[in-house]
Amino acid sequence: MKLALGAILICTTFAIITAIGCKKNNSNDNSGGGTGNTGGAVSITTVVTAKYKSAVTVAVSGSTITMRSNGTPDHVSPYWLAGHALYEAQIAGQNTNPGNIGVQNYAMTIPTNPAEATSKEATSLGPIGMALNGVAIYNDREGGNVPVDANVLKSFDRAGAHPGPGNSYHYHFTGDFIGNDNANLIGFLRDGFPIYARKDNDGSYPSNLDANGGHVGITADFSTAIYHYHAANTAYMGSRFYVLKAGSYHGTKGTFTN
């Protein structure tokens, strides 16, 4: 009896801390239906806290998490100013734009338990998520809300990123650092759902992605099935790059301020 009570206490405590353990008893919403825990039953708090790099400050407040970063990458780029330790010269085929990597003051606030939205909102220009290193994630479009074209494509560094107005450096594509032909966790989008590289954890390319590039399943980080996005598995305009995210959010987007 004492043992059972202890187990319940440990279980409950664990569930409060992680909201992953003992999930069946703590599901606050299963409205996602029969496709898995798409209705906010899975907390992302533990993974967010563990996986964001030290350059990103993570703060949990009630049912939201806020990540703050200065938006600069932890890898090489020709967009660092010459002389910076991470500066590298552009490589063949690149044609960098006049910007460089500038310090930002990002704050992204997302739900601890992301849930599917009944009406899916299209992603728009500007930050749609934050990579684990604190760099902003953008969709497949550029100014004028048109898809990245062949000219703009040359402006991307090996990271699949470039600076925009205000020297806000951001990823549109997978590139060489955050994840590409693997199952890396890349970051989280503004609706709170995680985004992964092109593969699932079993090494396969997912074949059942929905119109917004996601599906429900377990990942290396989530042992309970959760909706997650994947980078596209088609080379963009025959280039070395793969779009991180196009289309709409699966859930309801939180705020991203700078």
Ligand SMILES: [Zn+2]
């Ligand atoms: Zn851009």
Ligand SMILES: [Zn+2]
């Ligand atoms: Zn997957």
